[in-house]
Amino acid sequence: MKVLVCVKQTFDTEAKIELKDGKISDAGINLIINPYDEVAVEGAIQLKEKGIAKEVVVLSAGADKAMDAIRTALAMGADRGILVKQDTAADEYQRAVALAAAIKDENPDLILAGHVAADDGSSQVPTRIAEILGLPHVNVITNIEIADGKAVCTSEADGGTQVTEVSIPAVISSQVSWNEPRYPSMKGIMQAKKKPVATIDAVAADAKSTIVEFSLPPAKTAGVKIEEDPDVAAAKLGDWMKNTVKVEVK
Amino acid sequence: MAGTWVFVEQRDGNVRKVTYEMISKAKTFGDEVSAVVFGKGVEGLAADFAKYGADKVYVVEGDVFANYNTGAFVAQIAAMIQEYNPNAILFAHTFNGRDFASRLAQKLEAGLATDVIDAEISAGKGVFTRAIYAGKALAKVEITTSPILATVRAGVFEVVEGAGAGEVVKPAVAATDADVYQTVKSFEPTVSARPELTEADVVVSGGRGCKGPEGIKIVEELADLLGAAVGGSRAAIDSGWLGHELQVGQTGKVVNPNLYIAAGISGAIQHLAGMSSSKFIAAINTDPEAPIFNVADFGVVGDLFKVVPLLCEELKK
Numbered sequence: 001m002k003v004l005v006c007v008k009q010t011f012d013t014e015a016k017i018e019l020k021d022g023k024i025s026d027a028g029i030n031l032i033i034n035p036y037d038e039v040a041v042e043g044a045i046q047l048k049e050k051g052i053a054k055e056v057v058v059l060s061a062g063a064d065k066a067m068d069a070i071r072t073a074l075a076m077g078a079d080r081g082i083l084v085k086q087d088t089a090a091d092e093y094q095r096a097v098a099l100a101a102a103i104k105d106e107n108p109d110l111i112l113a114g115h116v117a118a119d120d121g122s123s124q125v126p127t128r129i130a131e132i133l134g135l136p137h138v139n140v141i142t143n144i145e146i147a148d149g150k151a152v153c154t155s156e157a158d159g160g161t162q163v164t165e166v167s168i169p170a171v172i173s174s175q176v177s178w179n180e181p182r183y184p185s186m187k188g189i190m191q192a193k194k195k196p197v198a199t200i201d202a203v204a205a206d207a208k209s210t211i212v213e214f215s216l217p218p219a220k221t222a223g224v225k226i227e228e229d230p231d232v233a234a235a236k237l238g239d240w241m242k243n244t245v246k247v248e249v250k
Numbered sequence: 251m252a253g254t255w256v257f258v259e260q261r262d263g264n265v266r267k268v269t270y271e272m273i274s275k276a277k278t279f280g281d282e283v284s285a286v287v288f289g290k291g292v293e294g295l296a297a298d299f300a301k302y303g304a305d306k307v308y309v310v311e312g313d314v315f316a317n318y319n320t321g322a323f324v325a326q327i328a329a330m331i332q333e334y335n336p337n338a339i340l341f342a343h344t345f346n347g348r349d350f351a352s353r354l355a356q357k358l359e360a361g362l363a364t365d366v367i368d369a370e371i372s373a374g375k376g377v378f379t380r381a382i383y384a385g386k387a388l389a390k391v392e393i394t395t396s397p398i399l400a401t402v403r404a405g406v407f408e409v410v411e412g413a414g415a416g417e418v419v420k421p422a423v424a425a426t427d428a429d430v431y432q433t434v435k436s437f438e439p440t441v442s443a444r445p446e447l448t449e450a451d452v453v454v455s456g457g458r459g460c461k462g463p464e465g466i467k468i469v470e471e472l473a474d475l476l477g478a479a480v481g482g483s484r485a486a487i488d489s490g491w492l493g494h495e496l497q498v499g500q501t502g503k504v505v506n507p508n509l510y511i512a513a514g515i516s517g518a519i520q521h522l523a524g525m526s527s528s529k530f531i532a533a534i535n536t537d538p539e540a541p542i543f544n545v546a547d548f549g550v551v552g553d554l555f556k557v558v559p560l561l562c563e564e565l566k567k
């Protein structure tokens with residue numbers, strides 16, 4: 001079985017966000033694999049270790065810099081990579097179209113992705129890819145079992161835990177609680193340098209949405225902070241809750 | 251153009267509050283507002299939507315709609331879009347809502363703004379505000395593809411009552427079992443007597459500072475005194491002290507209560523992403539430098555094991 005994993009390169013989650021010329025500035029920002037995608041890479045490697053997957057291919061659409069994200073996934077244990085050169089400002093539709101075209105050429109048995117990108121927070125691209133390819137999809141999974149041409153996935157749904165079965169090929173997106181991604185070993189990092197990465201151009205498509213303005217949220221002003229004996233502190237906090245917030249006590 | 255549609259988020263006839271929030275917001279666009287409900291035995295809900303101002307209620311009943319499944323829901327709504335031509339459709343930004351909206355958007359080759367916290371819709375144009383980079387920045391997104399599609403964050407729009415005609419419309423059923431490509435093998439509901447996280451007026455959350463189930467119990471006692479939902483940081487969830495559905499933050503739920511109380515939570519950016527837009531925030535933490543104090547309206551530097559039980563006593567007075 002061939003497993004393909006979509007990895008997006010994103011800002012380090014700790015990065016301070018600043019605007020420059022009305023756009024989000026990436027100057028001096030450390031770039032990482034989207035944490036949800038890192039989990040998907042780990043999931044794919046574990047499928048390989050269990051003998052279920054034969055090959056793990058990582059696919060990323062973005063600037064030349066996204067090669068680093070691919071190399072990191074290769075160092076974790078993926079076999080080869082594909083970089084689709086695309087403007088990082090591409091919208092969800094453009095990204096889905098470009099990724100789906102590359103996936104179609106690869107014809108994998110399973111497509112894994114993160115369920116959301118930590119930067120744009122869209123949660124759209126994997127489901128869009130599934131629609132383009134005419135494949136079933138399941139989102140926000142915390143476990144997957146593959147057998148008899150089917151994937152049985154456990155998801156964090158609203159109000160409970162859902163188990164969904166789909167035929168494969170399918171597009172499956174991961175939640176971070178699925179697994180704990182490994183750190184690449186020194187050996188892995190050395191080997192990653194020799195693993196093949198193909199570079200292709202993105203299929204052209206028109207954007208379907210436009211960001212017309214970026215801004216920073218109004219800075220939240222810190223309120224009062226008290227450091228007193230527990231009974232005094234509790235009384236003051238209780239007073240604030242009753243009189244300012246106006247909570248109801250059952 | 252037949253106004254704004256609000257897709258009703260419900261399970262077994264229990265409607266999520268975000269549905270009413272969306273109807274109330276849609277009313278401000280000045281155009282006709284319709285609720286769209288798919289399910290089995292859901293017609294009785296129509297009056298409910300009229301109460302919040304729905305002019306029309308599209309009711310689609312059938313076995314294939316009994317539980318959410320992407321294939322049948324997309325096939326059905328796509329046929330209805332063809333027939334009735336809505337200007338815009340709003341979905342809840344939930345597990346099901348974002349799944350539905352994303353697949354529909356791609357089928358229509360349309361734009362979609364997800365997890366929106368503000369919306370302005372006019373004929374043929376939607377302008378939406380979204381939080382990006384875990385809430386560290388905001389983006390205004392414009393959508394002009396038809397219909398205008400968005401998923402809406404729970405808890406940001408106020409519910410306003412307003413009588414609507416609530417005229418029931420029964421569109422032709424266009425989906426069949428052949429459209430279903432996901433088989434739900436099981437659904438294990440989380441049972442809790444407490445309100446749902448994203449719908450609660452007050453949320454009390456515990457973090458690693460609770461040190462274990464005993465500390466969580468203290469947090470729960472405060473929550474029950476306030477009729478609040480209980481939440482947790484990822485550290486508390488990963489330690490197994492609370493169920494995964496109670497995680498607040500980027501990976502978990504985004505909450506917008508009137509009051510959020512963080513006990514023993516440091517305030518990492520991924521946690522703030524899920525609660526910093528709460529109206530009031532209180533924090534109890536032993537570390538005066540904890541970043542949670544930067545967003546707290548009322549911070550107590552202290553031991554939650556001491557302060558919280560005393561606070562409960564105080565509130566009971």
Ligand SMILES: Cc1cc2nc3c(=O)[nH]c(=O)nc-3n(C[C@H](O)[C@H](O)[C@H](O)COP(=O)(O)OP(=O)(O)OC[C@H]3O[C@@H](n4cnc5c(N)ncnc54)[C@H](O)[C@@H]3O)c2cc1C
Nearest residue numbers: 035457458459483484485499500501502514516536537554
């Ligand atoms: C991709 C990604 C996604 C993530 N998503 C989320 C998410 O959705 N939600 C989330 O919460 N985190 C998330 N995290 C994790 C996040 O970065 C933090 O690790 C986590 O929020 C820390 O939880 P905490 O504040 O409970 O623990 P800690 O950071 O360990 O803080 C514990 C706090 O308790 C205080 N304390 C200790 N003892 C006491 C006492 N007796 N009384 C009072 N205070 C006490 C300490 O001073 C400290 O500030 C994510 C991380 C990543 C990388």
Ligand SMILES: Nc1ncnc2c1ncn2[C@@H]1O[C@H](COP(=O)(O)O)[C@@H](O)[C@H]1O
Nearest residue numbers: 006007061113114116117122123124125
């Ligand atoms: N440019 C990209 N390259 C590779 N994968 C992507 C890209 N954009 C999105 N994805 C995948 O789609 C998931 C959800 O992204 P989004 O819809 O942007 O929130 C990510 O976690 C990735 O797995």
